[in-house]
Amino acid sequence: MPTTATTDRPTAAALGHQERKVLSAVGCGLRDDEIAAALAIPEDAVAEHLARILAKLGLRDRAAAIVHAFDCGLVVPGRGPRTRSVSPVLRTAADRAAGPKVQISVLGPLQAWQGGRPLNLGHLRRQAVLAALALCAGRTLSRQELLDDVWGMEPPVANVVPVYIYRLRKALRIGDSPDSVIEHARCGYRLVSGAVDVDVARMEELVTDIGTADRAGDPTEAVRLCAQALELFRGELLAGLPGPLAELERMRLTERRVALMQRKLEWQLRLGQESEAIAELVALSAAHPVNEPLAAMLMRALYRNGRQADALTVFDRARRRLADELGVSPSRMLRRTHQMILRGDEAGLGLTPLAGWPRTRELPVPPTTIV
Template identity: 35%
Template sequence: MLLRGGAESLSVCCGHCAPAAERRRWRRKRGRLGVVTLAGDGSPLRFEILGRPAAWRDGRELDLGPGKQRAVLAVLLLSPNRPVPTSSIVEAVWGDEPPDNGANVVQKYVAGLRRVLEPERSPRSPGRLLTLTGAGYALRVPPEGLDAEIFQDRVREAHAVRAAGDPARAEALLRDALSGWRGTALAGLNGSFFEAARGRLDEERAAALEACAEIGLELGEHARLVPELIRLVAEYPLREGFRYLLMLALYRCGRQAEALAAYRDARDFFADEFGVEPGERLQTLHVGILRADPALAAPPAPADTPPADDLPEPAGTGAAAGFAPPDPPAAAPVRAEHVPATMVAAHPAAAGQPWPGVPVVGPAPAIGWPPPQAPARRRYPWAVRTGLILAPLLSFGALTWAEVAYFAARRRSGTLGLMSVGYLVMTVVFFYGAAATDPEATGWWDVPMMFSVFVTTLGGGVHLALITAEPSSPPDGPAGLSEAAVDVALIERRVRRDQARSLVAHHPAVARELRIGRPDLARTFDDGGLVDVNAAPEHVLAALPGLDPYHAKLIVLARTAHGPLPSVDDLAVREILPFHTVHALRETLIAVPPEA
């Protein structure tokens, strides 16, 4: 018979052929190798709870019986080698609806488990694997006999190896530990007890995954980790650690804009769900990416790594496959024309050198006011478009003004609003004339009536055909630019806003000199369309989407009477604006501290 445990193997003929002392020595050896031996049977037995609870012998899964019996086994496996009181088993398995004879039912299920786990045991003999003590039932599980304990042991060993300075072996141990998971822990078992245990085990798994990803970044495996981290962020959206590692991996791959977009997604998620900002660690990394902090660069390759030319290329990679390693992240250069001439003497950085501790940007496309929150034009299905065009014809122009007014409100277009008023006036003229004149007689009133019905019917149909026509260029984008080009422009705008915010946070005097957040003033520095709540005039604030003159006046009065706002969130804290409005304008508003 061949017994295996870990990396060892042992070959014996039969335990009954040896003397008693020799048999005891072999039993101790089998216990160290993680083998559970049964009376009269030398077959190994192992248990699993990192997935659906299961028991295996000789590579064959055992039939654990009905669901409640499997749940009783899971309760015992969550406290291996320790007695569990019968009352605790009843509470864990049945919760708030225990059976009348709970102790007898548990005894029945324990007897069923004994028949499955110890088939060679005689009915009247006491159990050796599942025993009854004065404190309750205990399931004997030796080392390496339970997948959860194996996982925890491997994780502890990996942390010790990592602390000893061997990250490569630590990563291998963590991946080996994580490979033991077969799905959701304790799958198929319901109740508060199992939910709590499942949450505890899942937290251990998430911590191991995070540690494994951290070690991978230490080893320079950022390109390989990006897809895995994207999946982990979706699986564990509340863990900031995975978002941190994803941003760092993207940055080290030369994907700075995507790293900043990942931070913005995290900020939006936490604001929407809990009304809070990301943690300090994420915010510090965000600032570091904006500043192109050298400390965030990928670690150097190990000294004993052979040159790249001497390494064999895997199949399907290399230049033949169109693969090129990512360029190191770098900030775009700034030019002197982006800084006012008055700053050159006081700040030599305006002459072409970067600002101290702040990334600088190159020339941006002309991005004017208002900011990009204006609603975009949409593409209408042909059936909807046909119905919108035929409505003026079928209603003899009576619905034209309403349709144009709808598009005016949707696009916030004053021109369309005036046109809808004109259509309404002509509709009133037609119906008033039809009611006030004799249909049998012809008079001067027939001319404006015919003109009104012609314009509202035929002209309205043509007008709506033009309004609902598919745009020749993307919404709010320059004519001739593709959608990809507009996306790049929007990303550049976001990056410039983040860079302007970094200037405000670290160099407020420079931010004030560059007039960040003041679209009403002439300036050459592009801040991406930010608006300073501490300095922007009332009419600029009132022009923001979602704000009206009343709230704009409240902002001006609040900063005048109670002092400048330390942050944009103070608009909600002081109850000047509702929180949802502040959140909607978070990308546009900024609070620049005034000059002391």
């Protein structure tokens, strides 16, 4: 029987979308720096989210938050976060020197290469099995987990997982040897450590490096690393692959890509590179018209570029889309950005260049009146 404290406590429904993601990651045992890397947000933002979570849910400390994450179903025992599962595969120095035997890409249509030669992975359902192994590189997946990930609530008539694994093993042999990059472990299947290079693992390495550059106060390096991570994305994520896992990962990786773009653009604005940022912000805002942080960034960039009227137009368009599509008014953050642009409040908009970093151009004088 649940305790009184549990039944009287507010549920996770009281939390915002990002707060729920942070609580889920906390429940899975991730540290603040790991959560920051997984969600592509600053580490201090994680601490702020956690403080609000504890206050909203009436929880005492982080340990109580972990328990609550399980109690409210945000975390399921034995099924850790996918963001943790896709951490880079650990390899020995000899492995790194030799280079990967097979390259697998999931940040687009699923593809695999060996020595620059594309490999035939078979039909989409079989590819979905390989995608599950690649997304969970370094972890063993049981037959049941693969069935759940690829077939969901409609399992096949026969257990075809061993058949698909057999054919994938043949397609993914290491050179001319009979060995494959997929091995049969005691409880299931996994990719052989050091034999595979998965692009999503490389992205996670870059996200970690981005956090290091951010903490070191090196925005130029952070922008460069963000651009490298974004170059790994190519086309529709896991295009055409069936199953619950592919659907979830498409959403997660799309959010990951947008978060990386937002971080890169934010640093570019802080470095005074608004001209370079505007084109990307326009395209990104068009693709995500109700993303208010993006709208606010575009407004700031346009204002800084001497286009105050265009910045105000962005606010009006965002206000209408929010009302039409979500039935809500602009958030306090977006309204505040609008008001600061009307006042020409550059300091409030955070448009002063970073200390020690020269501006790429002079800030235009804002108009004194609005027609």
